[in-house]
Amino acid sequence: MNGIHDLGGMEGFGPIAPEHNEPIFHAEWEKRVFGLFAPLSAAGTFCVDEFRHAIERMGAAGYLASSYYEHWLHAFETLTLEKDVLTAEELRTGQAAGGARRLTPALAAADVPAVVARGASARVDKAVEPKFKEGDMVVVKNINPPTHTRLPRYVRDKLGCIDRDHGVFVFPDSAAHGKGDKPQHCYSVYFSAQELWGSKASRNDSVYVDLWDDYLIPA
Amino acid sequence: MHTHHDDDHEDHVHPHSRPLTDPELRVKALEQVLVEKGLVDPAAMDALIETYETRVGPHNGARVVARAWTDREYRQRLLENGTAAIAELGYTGIQGEDMVVVENTETVHNVLVCTLCSCYPWPTLGLPPVWYKSAPYRSRVIIEPRRVLREFGLKIEDDVEVRVWDSTAELRYMVLPLRPPGTEHLSEDELAALVTRDSMIGVARIAPP
Numbered sequence: 001m002n003g004i005h006d007l008g009g010m011e012g013f014g015p016i017a018p019e020h021n022e023p024i025f026h027a028e029w030e031k032r033v034f035g036l037f038a039p040l041s042a043a044g045t046f047c048v049d050e051f052r053h054a055i056e057r058m059g060a061a062g063y064l065a066s067s068y069y070e071h072w073l074h075a076f077e078t079l080t081l082e083k084d085v086l087t088a089e090e091l092r093t094g095q096a097a098g099g100a101r102r103l104t105p106a107l108a109a110a111d112v113p114a115v116v117a118r119g120a121s122a123r124v125d126k127a128v129e130p131k132f133k134e135g136d137m138v139v140v141k142n143i144n145p146p147t148h149t150r151l152p153r154y155v156r157d158k159l160g161c162i163d164r165d166h167g168v169f170v171f172p173d174s175a176a177h178g179k180g181d182k183p184q185h186c187y188s189v190y191f192s193a194q195e196l197w198g199s200k201a202s203r204n205d206s207v208y209v210d211l212w213d214d215y216l217i218p219a
Numbered sequence: 220m221h222t223h224h225d226d227d228h229e230d231h232v233h234p235h236s237r238p239l240t241d242p243e244l245r246v247k248a249l250e251q252v253l254v255e256k257g258l259v260d261p262a263a264m265d266a267l268i269e270t271y272e273t274r275v276g277p278h279n280g281a282r283v284v285a286r287a288w289t290d291r292e293y294r295q296r297l298l299e300n301g302t303a304a305i306a307e308l309g310y311t312g313i314q315g316e317d318m319v320v321v322e323n324t325e326t327v328h329n330v331l332v333c334t335l336c337s338c339y340p341w342p343t344l345g346l347p348p349v350w351y352k353s354a355p356y357r358s359r360v361i362i363e364p365r366r367v368l369r370e371f372g373l374k375i376e377d378d379v380e381v382r383v384w385d386s387t388a389e390l391r392y393m394v395l396p397l398r399p400p401g402t403e404h405l406s407e408d409e410l411a412a413l414v415t416r417d418s419m420i421g422v423a424r425i426a427p428p
Contacts, residue, residue: 005335006335008335008361009361009362019349024276025272028243029242034271035267036253037267038267039267045258086253091252096255102256103257106258108262108263116267121389123316166317166390169388186389186390206383207361209385
């Protein structure tokens with residue numbers, strides 16, 4: 001979707017403001033939000049693509065007015081509600097509805113070190129034929145799906161070159177909507193800065209973007 | 220032990236980011252009901268928080284950089300298969316499952332961004348700083364990297380190529396910064412102590428000792 005999250009190349013958001021000696025978390029509630037991601041993910045409540053899309057759907061004004069961990073919190077509330085894990089009343093009160101069955105948490109404290117160390121790679125161990133190879137010139141499709149995509153607006157319709165093939169990965173445009181992994185090759189694609197931003201950009205500079213087969217056509 | 224309920228009310232939320240409803244109250248309700256239903260173990264949350272507060276951070280990435288500076292074969296492996304070479308030092312997992320390391324040279328300067336969200340290599344750099352996740356950085360570094368780098372105090376000569384890496388997929392990137400001059404005599408540990416988070420994002424150089 002052409003949402004506010006797709007920020008590349010925009011202006012008007014104010015200065016970049018690095019914080020000296022920045023703490024890892026700025027408030028206790030941020031820690032609790034952070035700590036919910038892996039347990040909910042382990043419980044199968046959502047995949048990372050659904051999570052990102054929930055943030056993208058939050059609305060432009062709200063997105064810009066809220067912080068990173070507020071985005072996460074919004075996604076958790078949205079997805080637990082949409083997937084019937086919680087009711088609106090439960091989210092509001094923090095009380096489980098009567099007769100709620102007590103489950104065993106999918107992620108136990110003892111398993112945290114192993115889960116952190118293993119992660120969850122989106123790489124798919126499946127032989128899929130690549131459509132392109134290193135050095136191929138490609139044009140990025142000009143598509144504007146109303147659904148989740150990882151294709152930024154600023155590369156659409158632009159001419160690039162396959163820099164390297166990362167291998168076969170889950171396709172987020174499909175996975176975010178429960179339509180399967182649709183595994184396909186994902187490439188690092190080179191664009192000259194002038195191709196993306198015009199002749200005022202430095203002739204020496206370049207941008208590398210990771211793009212899947214379904215986003216690309218031969219040049 | 221999780222004692223977070225005791226001090227929640229003492230937290231200070233930045234007024235400029237305060238939403239319509241209070242995130243402190245919302246996350247408290249969310250956690251409470253998820254725990255009550257047996258979906259989430261609060262001790263697992265505590266363990267996750269503790270991991271990223273104390274064990275995972277840019278000191279890990281600094282070890283990778285120092286090894287690459289002192290071991291030519293390691294450096295080669297790191298640039299060819301970042302995931303495997305970083306795993307040799309024990310850094311693996313969440314948000315670093317598939318790693319790519321890009322090398323700064325005298326003619327190429329690399330800088331990282333995630334324009335669509337805030338993807339960042341957690342196992343080597345820890346959790347991202349607020350500025351990296353912010354709209355100003357994500358919007359601007361992709362279109363005017365030299366100006367943004369100048370604001371970070373980094374002047375890139377005109378004949379050096381600036382490469383911006385937008386992590387739009389599940390690959391996570393890390394910059395292998397230039398080893399500063401005058402460090403030939405330093406040990407791997409001493410070198411690691413010089414390596415900064417910002418140098419591995421690509422918004423800083425490493426100053427000579």
